Structure formats: C-alpha cells, structure tokens
Amino acid sequence: MSKIVETDIIIIGAGPVALFAVFEAGLLKMRCHLIDSLPQPGGQLTEIYPKKPIYDIPGYPSVLAGDLVQNLLKQIEPFQPGFTLGERAEVLEKQDDGRYSVVTDHGTVHLAPVVFVAGGLGSFEPRKPPIENIGNFEYRGVDYFVRNPEDYRNKKVVIAGGGDSALDWTIFLADVASELTLIHRRTEFRGALDSVEKVMDLAERGKIKLITNAQVTGLFGTEEHLKGLNIAHDTAGEFNCDTDFFIPLFGLTPKLGPIGEWGLEIDKGAVVVNTEDYRTNLPGIFAVGDINTYPGKLKLILCGFHEATLACQSAFKFVSPGKKLSFKYTTVTGIEGLPQPETA
Amino acid sequence: MIHITLIDRENQEHILEAPTDMGLNLMELCKAYELPVKGTCGGMALCASCHMYVLSDHALPEQSDDEMAMLDSAFFVEPNSRLGCQIKLNNDHLDGLKVQLAPESE
Numbered sequence: 001m002s003k004i005v006e007t008d009i010i011i012i013g014a015g016p017v018a019l020f021a022v023f024e025a026g027l028l029k030m031r032c033h034l035i036d037s038l039p040q041p042g043g044q045l046t047e048i049y050p051k052k053p054i055y056d057i058p059g060y061p062s063v064l065a066g067d068l069v070q071n072l073l074k075q076i077e078p079f080q081p082g083f084t085l086g087e088r089a090e091v092l093e094k095q096d097d098g099r100y101s102v103v104t105d106h107g108t109v110h111l112a113p114v115v116f117v118a119g120g121l122g123s124f125e126p127r128k129p130p131i132e133n134i135g136n137f138e139y140r141g142v143d144y145f146v147r148n149p150e151d152y153r154n155k156k157v158v159i160a161g162g163g164d165s166a167l168d169w170t171i172f173l174a175d176v177a178s179e180l181t182l183i184h185r186r187t188e189f190r191g192a193l194d195s196v197e198k199v200m201d202l203a204e205r206g207k208i209k210l211i212t213n214a215q216v217t218g219l220f221g222t223e224e225h226l227k228g229l230n231i232a233h234d235t236a237g238e239f240n241c242d243t244d245f246f247i248p249l250f251g252l253t254p255k256l257g258p259i260g261e262w263g264l265e266i267d268k269g270a271v272v273v274n275t276e277d278y279r280t281n282l283p284g285i286f287a288v289g290d291i292n293t294y295p296g297k298l299k300l301i302l303c304g305f306h307e308a309t310l311a312c313q314s315a316f317k318f319v320s321p322g323k324k325l326s327f328k329y330t331t332v333t334g335i336e337g338l339p340q341p342e343t344a
Numbered sequence: 345m346i347h348i349t350l351i352d353r354e355n356q357e358h359i360l361e362a363p364t365d366m367g368l369n370l371m372e373l374c375k376a377y378e379l380p381v382k383g384t385c386g387g388m389a390l391c392a393s394c395h396m397y398v399l400s401d402h403a404l405p406e407q408s409d410d411e412m413a414m415l416d417s418a419f420f421v422e423p424n425s426r427l428g429c430q431i432k433l434n435n436d437h438l439d440g441l442k443v444q445l446a447p448e449s450e
C-alpha cells in the first residue's frame with residue numbers, strides 16, 4: 001500500500017512562492033504539504049542560481065538566492081509543512097468526497113480540499129542527450145540520476161558530462177564500479193577545482209578511464225539491458241565501449257509536464273488565473289508564481305508572494321466552509337505555530 | 345538600427361530590426377519577435393535555451409567562462425555555437441549578422 005498524505009492545501013512545487021504560501025496559509029491555521037520533483041526545496045533559486053544575489057526582494061538590498069530559500073524555510077518552520085521531494089505530481093483528480101487527490105510518479109497519494117499549483121517554469125527534469133535510441137534503454141542501463149550507488153557495485157559504468165555532478169559521481173563511483181569511464185566533450189572541466197584535480201589523479205593512477213574530446217553517439221544492447229556505447233572522438237574517430245550502465249549528467253531543465261493535462265485552462269504554457277484570488281477554472285485549485293498568467297503578469301518572486309497571500313484568503317473558504325475569516329496583522333497576533341501533523 | 349538575419353528551426357528566414365542603444369541582446373531580440381527562444385534563465389548563460397549558430401563572419405565578443413561552461417553541457421554544440429543572450433546588440437558592426445537557432449534539446 002503506498003503512502004497517503006492528508007492535508008488542507010497540497011502545493012505542487014516547492015519554489016519560493018510555494019514556501020511563502022505555507023506561511024500565509026499557516027497564519028490562517030491551514031496546513032500545507034509540498035510536492036517537488038527536485039530532491040530539495042527552493043525551485044529555480046536552488047537549482048539554477050543559488051549563489052547569485054537578488055536585489056528586488058523588499059527589505060533586502062541584496063540577498064543570495066540560496067539564503068532567501070533558507071530564510072523562507074526558517075520562516076515557515078512553525079507551521080510544520082510536509083514535503084514529498086524527489087517525486088513528480090503526475091495525476092490530479094477530484095474525489096467523490098469533494099477533495100482532490102494528487103498522485104506522484106512514485107505512487108504517493110495526497111488528499112486535500114485545496115490545491116495550489118506553484119510549478120514555476122515546470123518540473124525540473126534531466127537533460128537527455130540527443131541519442132536516437134536512448135529511450136529504449138532508460139532504466140535498463142541508462143540512468144539520469146544516481147539513486148542508489150549500490151546498483152553499480154562491480155558493474156561497468158560510463159558517466160558523461162563535464163560539470164560538478166559528473167565529477168562528483170565519478171569520484172564517488174570510482175571505488176564502487178568494477179570499471180568507470182568518464183566521457184567529456186572538451187579537454188577542460190568546469191567543475192570545482194578540487195574535484196577536477198581528484199578526477200585527474202584517479203585517471204593518472206588508472207582507477208578510472210578518462211576520455212575527453214569525445215561524445216557518446218549511440219547505444220546498443222539487448223531488449224533487457226544496455227551492453228555498450230558508440231563513441232565519436234574528435235581525432236581518433238569512432239569506437240565502441242562495453243558497459244553495463246550509462247549515466248549522462250547534463251543538468252536539469254524545467255518542463256511543464258503533467259500540469260498541462262489536468263483540465264486547467266492553459267495559455268502559452270502557463271495556467272490562466274483570475275487576479276481576484278488567483279483561482280483557476282477548477283474550483284479549489286489556485287495557481288501562483290511563475291506558472292500562472294494574467295494580463296500584466298511579471299515572473300517575479302515578489303509578485304508570486306502577493307499572489308500566494310491572496311489565494312490563501314480564498315482557500316480558507318474551501319478548507320473551513322462557513323467559518324468567518326477576520327484579518328489580523330502579524331504584529332498584533334504574533335506567530336502561533338501549528339502542532340506536529342498526525343502521520344497516517 | 346541594424347538588421348539581423350535569423351533562421352528558425354523550420355528553416356524559415358526572418359529579418360530582425362534591432363536598435364543598438366537599448367542594451368538588448370540577441371536572445372531578447374528573438375523573444376521580442378516571438379521567435380521560439382525560451383530564455384529560461386533571463387540571459388545569465390545558465391540554461392542554453394538561446395543556443396544558436398553564427399553563420400556570418402562578424403567579429404563577436406569573446407566567450408566568457410560562464411558561456412563556455414554552459415555550452416559544455418549543451419547538446420548539438422558546433423565550433424560556431426554561441427549563446428544568444430551573451431551577444432549584446434550594441435554595435436553597428438553587427439549589421440548583417442546571420443544566425444541560426446540550434447535544435448531544442450529534449
């Protein structure tokens with residue numbers, strides 16, 4: 001039986017706008033649970049530009065994107081949000097009891113009367129190299145993430161890429177795999193200097209095989225599993241390399257993904273909302289942050305915060321029907337946290 | 345005002361008019377013309393969605409480390425690959441520049 005999470009608001013996405021929505025919902029005593037395909041919260045800020053300063057967050061002359069995410073997490077701590085991370089929200093359906101169910105690609109079920117779609121530019125997915133038959137070998141030898149390093153124990157592994165994750169996993173798996181090859185298109189590596197040196201040292205000591213100025217151009221194997229790769233080298237021409245696993249690590253890119261298939265009104269890849277409270281065409285579903293569109297929309301963190309705040313006011317009517325909401329400043333009430341959620 | 349020729353992914357040629365005094369870059373110009381360039385990272389050399397091939401022999405600004413690093417993890421990279429967002433349209437010498445959009449990676 002897969003896990004079932006029950007809450008007041010399911011938030012799809014765990015970017016900055018989703019995180020602030022937890023705060024505004026918490027002030028109204030509504031509990032939130034966030035789902036993100038990334039293994040950590042923060043959305044674009046964590047994945048694309050954690051070390052870049054942002055200059056247009058009110059009250060912060062400058063703040064590093066990564067620090068802003070840490071601050072948001074601290075700010076919502078009293079409200080004890082739940083997280084389903086590393087899983088993509090796949091199916092959204094209305095239940096007979098009026099609630100929505102959101103099921104992830106790992107089968108985790110979430111139930112709530114309200115859903116906030118805060119999916120930003122879309123779900124972050126691995127960039128797949130343009131190799132014609134790569135789809136045939138996915139999960140049969142081709143992995144875009146290292147989920148469990150033990151899967152590669154005493155196997156032949158080829159990693160492709162030149163960034164930090166390619167270098168880090170090369171170093172880590174050098175001792176795990178029976179044979180490890182790193183393939184990179186250029187001679188220089190752009191990752192952290194320390195990791196580059198480690199990889200060079202491993203190559204010199206014959207612990208790994210390093211092939212630079214080369215690309216993987218084809219894959220071959222049986223119906224069950226990958227057996228090897230075709231490699232094109234800039235000067236040495238084409239050759240084959242036997243392997244059990246191929247791990248291409250070329251970073252992540254956002255894709256709208258399943259959000260487009262839930263019956264929400266979509267315009268140019270964004271969810272159409274009413275600016276009164278950022279509701280969508282489906283009652284009880286709101287869309288906030290970069291994922292929504294309306295006349296005059298700006299994709300800014302600041303605007304997303306505002307949207308989430310107004311959406312929470314309307315969400316209250318779905319979570320506590322018939323109850324009256326009275327507006328209070330945080331200076332008056334302070335922050336009253338929520339108790340630990342009961343686990344199902 | 346300069347003119348730039350852009351070939352899209354369907355091999356259609358477009359002539360783009362560009363002011364040189366607005367701090368625009370080639371990615372932003374394409375977006376202004378509603379051409380299929382996403383510009384996901386807003387022009388910070390962090391996404392490669394503005395990857396193009398330079399077809400004319402105009403002298404262009406050198407690639408920064410950031411641009412090289414990003415092209416390193418992009419696909420369909422050729423010797424004439426550039427990131428459109430790193431090409432500032434601030435110079436009349438760029439008149440007649442010809443570029444082609446690289447295929448979109450999946």
Ligand SMILES: Cc1cc2nc3c(=O)[nH]c(=O)nc-3n(C[C@H](O)[C@H](O)[C@H](O)COP(=O)(O)OP(=O)(O)OC[C@H]3O[C@@H](n4cnc5c(N)ncnc54)[C@H](O)[C@@H]3O)c2cc1C
Nearest residue numbers: 013015017036037043044089119120122123124289290301
């Ligand atoms: C380089 C760069 C610089 C920027 N600079 C600024 C700036 O200075 N000021 C500013 O205000 N804004 C800036 N922005 C824009 C800002 O980052 C976005 O407005 C902000 O990230 C939007 O937040 P969000 O929470 O709506 O979405 P995101 O941050 O995009 O987060 C959305 C999350 O939802 C997840 N998701 C989507 N679909 C699913 C699904 N089906 N299942 C599971 N998870 C899903 C994604 O994986 C992602 O983590 C910048 C953006 C970039 C790329």
Ligand code: FES
Nearest residue numbers: 387389391392429
């Ligand atoms: S717009 Fe992202 S790299 Fe140019």
